[in-house]
Amino acid sequence: MSLSSRLRAWAAGLRRDWKRHIRSLALFAGVLLAVQLWQTRDVAGGPLPGAALDAPLAVLAGGGVRQSSLRAEIAALQAAHPGRNIGLYVWADWCPICKTIQGTVNGLTQDHPVITVAMQSGPPEKVSRYMASRGLAWHTVVDPQSAIPGALGFGAVPAFAVVTPTGELRWPTVGLTSGWGLRARLWLAR
Structure with a gap:
């Protein structure tokens, strides 16, 4: 399998699964935000x-x-x-x-x-x-x-x-x- 066909297959997979990738990114961002909020919960504003x-x-x-x-x-x-x-x-x-x-x-x-x-x-x-x-x-x-x-x-x-x-x-x-x-x-x- 050539490099260009591998890249095409990878791009097709991204297009097909974009919603799953967005959900994964949103979950990751949510976890980071939750950890940050927990770590700064006692900081006096x-x-x-x-x-x-x-x-x-x-x-x-x-x-x-x-x-x-x-x-x-x-x-x-x-x-x-x-x-x-x-x-x-x-x-x-x-x-x-x-x-x-x-x-x-x-x-x-x-x-x-x-x-x-x-x-x-x-x-x-x-x-x-x-x-x-x-x-x-x-x-x-x-x-x-x-x-x-x-x-x-x-x-x-x-x-x-x-x-x-x-x-x-x-x-x-x-x-x-x-x-x-x-x-x-x-x-x-x-």
């Missing part, structure tokens, strides 16, 4: 909640370490980028999926204001060394006790959400996400 966001933590930015809170860092980014949504990315150095999407997050930081939270990754010096070894120049709050993800309702990493200019948390996601998916969330939260 609306205004940023919790005193944990006001706790002083180490912040890695511009090659230095200083003390600040996540809420203060978000306010500073909002002042520097008025009217723009801010990406909030929660990660850990031990997370294999976080390592997989580091390039995606790096690309996102080139176009959008993003603040990251390094949870359960050790003291600031260790996180700084890790970031330097991976070439990551992220604006990062170091949260060794995971108080921030807990206050926001994230139970796993990687996690991403959008902080709107009015300070609301929107469009959360947990797990592997594409660059297009992250950018779409930032755009949809307008």
Whole structure:
């Protein structure tokens, strides 16, 4: 059987079974949506909640370490980028999926204001060394006790959400996400 006849047979099968393929795709999309909704079920939408966001933590930015809170860092980014949504990315150095999407997050930081939270990754010096070894120049709050993800309702990493200019948390996601998916969330939260 020649290649062209195989391709014709394959195309005929697709035409004949297109409804079954559409149903399979719809089922797959439904399962993905259900898993995503379940993973983000505890994420608090609306205004940023919790005193944990006001706790002083180490912040890695511009090659230095200083003390600040996540809420203060978000306010500073909002002042520097008025009217723009801010990406909030929660990660850990031990997370294999976080390592997989580091390039995606790096690309996102080139176009959008993003603040990251390094949870359960050790003291600031260790996180700084890790970031330097991976070439990551992220604006990062170091949260060794995971108080921030807990206050926001994230139970796993990687996690991403959008902080709107009015300070609301929107469009959360947990797990592997594409660059297009992250950018779409930032755009949809307008």
